[in-house]
Amino acid sequence: MKPVVALLGRPNVGKSTLFNRIIRSRQALVDDFPGVTRDRHYADAQWNDIDFTVIDTGGFLSSDDDYFAVRIKEQLTAAADQADVLIFILDGRAGLSPYDRELADFLRRMAKPVFYLINKIENYSQHNELSEFYSLGIDHFYEVSAEHGIGVGDFLDDLVAALPKYEPVADDDETTIKIAIVGRPNVGKSSLANQLFGEQRVVVDEKAGTTRDAIELAVEHKGRQFVLVDTAGIRRKGKVTQKLEKFSILKALKSLDECDVALILIDSDEGITDQDITIAGYAEDRGCGAMFLFNKWDLLDRDRKSVKKYMEDLRYKAKFLSYAPAMTISALTGQRCHKILDEVVTIHNEYCHRINTGVLNRIIGDAVYREEPSLHKGKRLKFFYATQVATKPPCFVCFVNFPGAVHFSYKRYLVNQLRQMIPLSKTPIKLLFREKTGKIKFSGGSREDERIFKKKKRQITRKGQQRKEQSKRKRERDTDSA
Numbered sequence: 144m145k146p147v148v149a150l151l152g153r154p155n156v157g158k159s160t161l162f163n164r165i166i167r168s169r170q171a172l173v174d175d176f177p178g179v180t181r182d183r184h185y186a187d188a189q190w191n192d193i194d195f196t197v198i199d200t201g202g203f204l205s206s207d208d209d210y211f212a213v214r215i216k217e218q219l220t221a222a223a224d225q226a227d228v229l230i231f232i233l234d235g236r237a238g239l240s241p242y243d244r245e246l247a248d249f250l251r252r253m254a255k256p257v258f259y260l261i262n263k264i265e266n267y268s269q270h271n272e273l274s275e276f277y278s279l280g281i282d283h284f285y286e287v288s289a290e291h292g293i294g295v296g297d298f299l300d301d302l303v304a305a306l307p308k309y310e311p312v313a314d315d316d317e318t319t320i321k322i323a324i325v326g327r328p329n330v331g332k333s334s335l336a337n338q339l340f341g342e343q344r345v346v347v348d349e350k351a352g353t354t355r356d357a358i359e360l361a362v363e364h365k366g367r368q369f370v371l372v373d374t375a376g377i378r379r380k381g382k383v384t385q386k387l388e389k390f391s392i393l394k395a396l397k398s399l400d401e402c403d404v405a406l407i408l409i410d411s412d413e414g415i416t417d418q419d420i421t422i423a424g425y426a427e428d429r430g431c432g433a434m435f436l437f438n439k440w441d442l443l444d445r446d447r448k449s450v451k452k453y454m455e456d457l458r459y460k461a462k463f464l465s466y467a468p469a470m471t472i473s474a475l476t477g478q479r480c481h482k483i484l485d486e487v488v489t490i491h492n493e494y495c496h497r498i499n500t501g502v503l504n505r506i507i508g509d510a511v512y513r514e515e516p517s518l519h520k521g522k523r524l525k526f527f528y529a530t531q532v533a534t535k536p537p538c539f540v541c542f543v544n545f546p547g548a549v550h551f552s553y554k555r556y557l558v559n560q561l562r563q564m565i566p567l568s569k570t571p572i573k574l575l576f577r578e579k580t581g582k583i584k585f586s587g588g589s590r591e592d593e594r595i596f597k598k599k600k601r602q603i604t605r606k607g608q609q610r611k612e613q614s615k616r617k618r619e620r621d622t623d624s625a
Contacts, residue, residue: 364485
């Protein structure tokens with residue numbers, strides 16, 4: 144494993160700001176008021192060609208003044224146990240705090256290398272006001288400003304020199320399945336993440352809005368690698384007023400952009416709400432695979448436990464995600480949770496499926512033969528050929544003489560034929576129509592998709608050139624005969 148570095152300190156000393164500075168990305172949410180970070184947040188970083196992992200933690204509070212103080216302290220302790228090197232961050236503006244002294248004693252007992260940083264040092268006048276920090280019994284501090292990057296480079300030079308040796312191993316990201324757990328607040332997203340992860344990795348509480356950031360968890364199941372992303376609850380836009388919650392929702396929506404499969408959680412006790420359907424629409428718009436999970440199934444009375452009724456209601460309200468499978472679970476007790484990742488693998492296999500061009504054209508040709516499209520201005524629509532241009536999700540292009548004249552109902556008919564014949568029953572499908580001009584553009588996908596597309600384009604261009612040469616020779620022969 145890569146060397147692990149943990150950022151520790153009391154609330155609002157700039158841990159998340161330094162975290163973003165080290166990883167060179169704004170992954171962690173940052174705000175002026177304390178207590179923004181609650182869970183452990185992991186990210187990879189590199190300095191001087193040395194790779195390591197950074198952990199951002201919540202603010203250390205020994206008392207129960209804060210609602211989540213006990214749970215945050217548990218997360219902080221777990222991060223310190225896992226880390227190879229600890230970074231103790233102090234606030235140069237606010238000065239020394241009793242919590243700093245207690246945390247310093249805690250770190251001494253860890254018997255691990257510790258770097259002491261005094262953050263928010265942005266001018267020379269502050270250097271003369273740091274004498275109180277020496278009362279912690281520490282000889283050397285790094286004076287930095289995480290927000291402006293002052294002194295961070297020198298600190299990182301010494302940090303990477305103290306890290307244990309690490310031999311990088313080739314990592315295959317193509318086989319890793321990324322899963323986003325989304326839903327309204329307090330539907331059990333964090334409980335499900337902990338259940339799939341196998342331990343209490345993220346903070347769980349009955350209070351809505353406990354999770355603020357998008358937390359990534361690495362999971363292995365039956366030889367497959369997964370990355371679970373626990374996201375903040377997505378409320379209706381009209382109810383979101385705080386800036387921090389807006390950023391949390393934006394990060395949740397970004398997780399949908401980057402995931403392969405979205406697990407859409409629904410509170411079985413409350414039933415299917417309009418916001419649940421809105422969140423499902425977000426997943427559908429982004430083209431990721433999807434799966435509905437009716438959580439808290441164990442809380443329902445026997446009279447209300449009608450799976451058929453819930454499924455019929457879901458299919459009626461979310462017709463646009465008719466391909467998405469659904470399951471009843473209990474994240475708290477683990478009921479049927481062991482089936483989720485197996486179903487995700489099935490969805491992902493279809494999500495990455497590629498079909499032979501010849502087979503695809505036979506399917507489209509048979510579908511057009513059985514049900515011909517309607518006329519356009521008295522002219523028949525002609526489907527020349529079809530090809531797959533991308534995966535994740537499968538994307539097909541049909542070349543026709545009048546692409547704008549293909550009715551949406553006929554497009555739906557062709558998509559349904561593809562689902563039945565390939566089969567692709569649990570993944571979104573993109574079907575595009577283009578005019579046959581000889582100029583084809585790549586519409587996105589992986590490097591392998593682009594390589595196959597370019598190869599197919601060269602083949603089509605070569606065949607077109609051969610037909611032109613044949614026609615030219617035929618015209619010359621006809622001229623000579625005349």
